[in-house]
Amino acid sequence: MFCNDVSKPDPRRWAMFVVLLVGAFLPPLDFFIVNIALPSIREELGASASAEQLVISSYAALYAVTLITGGRLGDLYGRGRMFLLGLVGFAAASVLCGFAGSPWVLVVGRALQGVTAAVMAPQALASVQAIFPDSEKPLALSLYGAVFGLAAVIGQALGGILISLDLMGLGWRAIFLVNLPVVALVVLFGIPLLKEMRVRHATRLDLGGMGLSIACLGALIVPLIVGREAGWPWWSWLSLLTVPMLGRLFWLYETRLDRSGGVPLIVPAALTAPGLGRALIIALLFYSIAVFFLLFSVYLQQALHVSALSAGLVFLPFGAGLLVGPLLTPWGRRMLGAYINPLGMALESIGLLGLVWLIVATPVGVQLAPVILGAILFVIGLGQGLTMPTLMRMVTGRVASAYSGMIAGIVSSTLQVSTALSVAVVGGVFYTILGPRTDPAAITQAFIAATLCIVFCLVTGAGLGITLAWRSVANASVLGGLSPPRQ
Template sequence: MTEPNTTAPDPRRWAMFTVLLVGAFLPPLDFFIVNVALPSIQQDLGASPSVEQLVISSYAALYAVTLITGGRLGDLFGRERMFVSGLIGFAFASMLCGLAWSPWALVSGRALQGLTAAVMAPQALASIQAIFSEKEKHLALGLFGAVFGLASVVGQALGGILISLDVFGLGWRAIFLVNLPVAFLVVLFAIPLLRETRARDPRKLDLVGTGLSIMTLAALIVPLIEGREAGWPLWAWLSLAVVPLLAGAFWRSQGKLARSGGSPLLDPRVLAAPGLARGLTVALLFYTISTFFLLFSVYLQQAVHTSALDAGLFFLPYGLGYLIGPLTSPSCRRVFGPFLTPLGMSLEAIGLYSIAWVVGATTPGVVPDHTWLVALLFLTGFGQGLATPGLMHMVIGRVSPDFSGMIAGVTSSTLQVSVALSVAVIGGVFYALSGEGADAGQLAHAFVVALLIIATSQLVGAGLGLTIARQPTSDPAQLSSKQ
């Protein structure tokens, strides 16, 4: 049994959080920054299209399947220790990527980047629950959401800038090597500044649960990421078929360990917190928006024939809205309270439905009206940014700070599963409707249908979020005392 935390807030908590935010910025940045570098990588290293795909998917898959373990490691062994260790490992992996001598050396470096990012990334989100008062958490989550959104927008732009500048003749290698001075400065400040936080009754890591969780997520994530590109081979379907068996074995092992007084990787009693399962479902629906980035880019470049640079510029209103949304969420929360996340997701749905109408009403092959498109992209990004902090609080605010690393990992993993699942399903619908060698009209029609699916997912998530908003949050300390 652990007692509720009644210690005074650390006066350095905002400085600590700033350091953690810089580290949290790197994993999503490196996910997006590599997209624009793929042509240069292919030309320099002679990578095949399948290996190019692995440069992205190896990072995404390893990151997704180890996030829960990374979050739990912070609970058990200290969030500062895991953050610094993960950051050093991430810097080393970035160096391997930057010095890669072959396509497979680059893929190996990217896989290590994903693994170490999963150790580093959950610690920032977990620390919000551990170091801030309830009153300050909303602002901290707002800043976290703004940084996450900024990384998605800055990534592609920064990649293009670094490659075009050809810093020291490094070409595409600069997008990885730039992480080294950043990581060095963060570690320099982190070691003397960060205060160690962890569960107040830490125990050894659940190795059986860790292995089963990684196997379960890998069996789900890998075929979702690789299946469509590979033409959905037999191994992909067999892998998906064993997911329920692995998930069942994992869940039984966690329940057995919890009943025997152990420390499971994913404690079923913590997950039984009122509203938590629905909150994670909202998160799953919320991040279907990730498919929009891919399909909008395809539509712009293949249906209306904009350049890659112009296509990138079209995302700026969305990015601006995503940046402003989280920063205004503390003020908006005073008006809308716990209904802020459903409101934000509803704005996303309105924006996406409206974009679908504008695209559908535009002559195929012609760029939709710029004024409408800019306004609706801003609205959609603003809605997503407004919803993000409340969504994070909806989930991590329902458990004790002792388990914030666990829930931060679960939340981050849920978002990554949503990315893979939505790209596979909604992307699959898009490509099935457009077909090979599609003309502008077919591409526009497929894009409109995909937008309608994404918008409806947001609307369903908003409705589910309303049921959670009406339900009072249990005292997280009570959940800890039951362990």
């Protein structure tokens, strides 16, 4: 049985978690790895600009809008079962993408990847609350944060490497087919570990709530992802205007279902936990850095004329920081308690400001000093590595373990909404300032402005984190102050 009471933790819990971490790694990896491959896909398949955009947006949109449903499926029908089902579906969708003979087959495959990833991905984060005792949760969340962040860095580098190697003449197709041996190994070792991970009392999925949540998130996510590329047509603004109405309708439906004794997709009472709303806002602001990977790649390749492979490898110091940050988190929590989270976002802000300084101090079009650039990217990665696991604990730790799949879906969906918002808003700032120009000076100016927008979001999030930490410290003092502030 899958146990929500971790007073007697399963001795196989760490082996289970290692398998489940693949579910956290593959979805962001496949999101970022495609960015590098788009020129090759366009050349071989003759994809139009709209089809090329759909290769990215179909995956991102469907992944974002179905994450809450995917998390709740794990709560109701078993996290191990849903993980394996999503994993096998993701592999099948990867095969469709890898052997696509036309742009539209590739788009369909990417859409299926998005849906199956949303079933698979929340189970790793949900399992932290469900299978680990409190003493082990910080380490588990640190590992989750490191894997989640490293997927973005590895995706950039691995995409360039696979295309450059042209394994077996596959070219860009290798970025999808590389998922297959990984999935085969996980299924081979995962089935004996995960087949008994299920909840005690499965109930029926709230189909009405699922439909309304997908409609609400879709009305928000789809225009944000495709609106700018499409020139912000009338339907995109109409879609955004319907979001408050759909959100209100969803909430009323869930509240009524809960009062009538049903099992809603999102249990309203679970969202009233003190500080949860502010923690989700911090998550929204924190992941504004997601657009940095895209814009910095544009700056490197178009302003500094760096190759795609080299642009991907530039991010490796960032990845090193992401590895070190989570390892330091348990020590940081003992020393600083709840303040470790805003400290991480402050480090990210300092690193980004350092990058702006380096760019301003370097003549336009000249390569940035590699040692200084590497140190700056390491600091940014270190800040993100400190922030991610503490943020996950800040959110998931406020909800009972029975709802861990639900809250995992909510926090994952929040990060995806943040990604879409940052691409739409910060990316919009970048392209508005850039205008029709494509010279290095214009790209540099636009990138600096966009980076400062990200800094503003991170500083705001750090400020909110300080107020939340202060409140936690105050509450701990009232209760005696013997335990560390709650993250």
